[in-house]
Amino acid sequence: MNNFWVALVGMTCITFSCRYFFFSKTVPFELGTKVKRLLSYTAPSILTAMWVPIVFLGHQTTNDDFITSPFLIAGLVTVVLSLKIKNTLAVVGLGISIFGLLKVII
Amino acid sequence: MSTSHIVIARKIFISDLKTINQATIDIFPLALATVPWGVLCGSLAINVGLSPLQAQLMSLLVFAGAAQLAALTIIGAVGSLSSIFSSTFVISSRHLLYSAVFREHVRKSSLGLRCSIAFFLTDEMFAVTCAYMEKHKIFSPIYAISSGVVFYLIWNISTFVGIIAGQHIPNIEHLGLEFAIAATFIAIVFPAIKNKSTLISVISSGLSAIVLSIFLKEYALIAATFIGMLCGYLTNDKECIDE
Numbered sequence: 001m002n003n004f005w006v007a008l009v010g011m012t013c014i015t016f017s018c019r020y021f022f023f024s025k026t027v028p029f030e031l032g033t034k035v036k037r038l039l040s041y042t043a044p045s046i047l048t049a050m051w052v053p054i055v056f057l058g059h060q061t062t063n064d065d066f067i068t069s070p071f072l073i074a075g076l077v078t079v080v081l082s083l084k085i086k087n088t089l090a091v092v093g094l095g096i097s098i099f100g101l102l103k104v105i106i
Numbered sequence: 107m108s109t110s111h112i113v114i115a116r117k118i119f120i121s122d123l124k125t126i127n128q129a130t131i132d133i134f135p136l137a138l139a140t141v142p143w144g145v146l147c148g149s150l151a152i153n154v155g156l157s158p159l160q161a162q163l164m165s166l167l168v169f170a171g172a173a174q175l176a177a178l179t180i181i182g183a184v185g186s187l188s189s190i191f192s193s194t195f196v197i198s199s200r201h202l203l204y205s206a207v208f209r210e211h212v213r214k215s216s217l218g219l220r221c222s223i224a225f226f227l228t229d230e231m232f233a234v235t236c237a238y239m240e241k242h243k244i245f246s247p248i249y250a251i252s253s254g255v256v257f258y259l260i261w262n263i264s265t266f267v268g269i270i271a272g273q274h275i276p277n278i279e280h281l282g283l284e285f286a287i288a289a290t291f292i293a294i295v296f297p298a299i300k301n302k303s304t305l306i307s308v309i310s311s312g313l314s315a316i317v318l319s320i321f322l323k324e325y326a327l328i329a330a331t332f333i334g335m336l337c338g339y340l341t342n343d344k345e346c347i348d349e
Binding site: 003004006007008010011012014015016018019020021022023025031034035036037038039040041042043044045046047048049050051052053054055056057058061062070071074075078079082083086088089091092093095096099103 | 134135136138139142156160163164167168169170173174177181187190191194195198199200201202203204205206207208209210212213220221223224225227229232233236281282284285286287288289290291292293294295296297298299303304307308311312314315316319326327330331332333334335336338339
């Protein structure tokens with residue numbers, strides 16, 4: 001791609017600006033208690049909005065059936081594991097292994 | 107420097123080391139789970155015609171998995187610069203929220219520190235730093251940056267692996283590597299559900315993510331997030347009144 005360097009510099013600026021924006025001293029804006037409480041739901045909401053489509057719609061990318069989709073089954077198993085096991089690494093590792101296993105079987 | 111100064115400096119040094127150690131332990135499983143994604147990013151970059159240097163620079167400078175993958179897909183389809191920039195902005199706009207959350211803790215720091223925290227601010231770094239904040243009731247810049255640096259290193263190493271190995275794995279983008287991301291986020295979200303309002307925010311954001319990604323694909327993520335946040339916020343209000 002001829003414009004690669006332009007794309008790279010542009011993307012770098014965009015991602016950094018989004019991350020830096022509210023750290024800027026020139027942005028005149030104070031967070032009230034209500035906004036702070038609203039923001040406290042940021043992490044669970046956004047992470048869920050990212051994992052749910054992968055688990056429930058992932059079968060569309062690989063042309064599997066919904067019910068037998070490795071994304072769905074392994075995803076739901078990972079949910080159960082995350083409630084039972086405290087160790088994050090174990091949950092993630094087991095979840096991915098089950099997914100891999102299902103990919104081979106189905 | 108007097109002896110007492112040295113003792114104090116030593117104590118601070120040791121507690122900093124402990125914080126760095128804790129940050130590394132906390133972010134490590136999350137960083138490991140993005141390895142498949144990093145590999146995918148590296149190999150896809152080579153497949154759409156970037157040089158190995160360009161592919162690595164993307165992870166070194168942009169450092170945003172989802173935005174990088176989207177851009178690579180557009181480059182592969184010979185899309186325009188403006189579509190690359192708009193998708194980068196839409197995908198990265200969630201980081202605006204993260205920077206708003208950290209604002210009050212970071213705002214009075216030096217420019218260098220603010221820039222460093224901003225540069226290393228990712229979904230995973232945000233999640234572990236929030237959990238640390240919840241537990242210790244304090245925002246630790248050392249914790250934030252060291253967890254970010256660990257994540258950055260692993261992301262770039264896995265991109266490198268993708269650049270080297272990915273050329274030899276056919277159809278790597280059809281292996282379902284994105285499941286690793288889903289598993290990571292599940293492992294972060296569910297243990298963090300400790301009250302009704304968080305549960306409601308998770309359920310509503312999940313449901314709207316499914317519905318919205320069918321109707322308005324590009325904005326589904328950010329719209330579903332706002333719906334989830336709002337539902338959580340409104341639920342909390344009722345709980346307060348009940349008590």
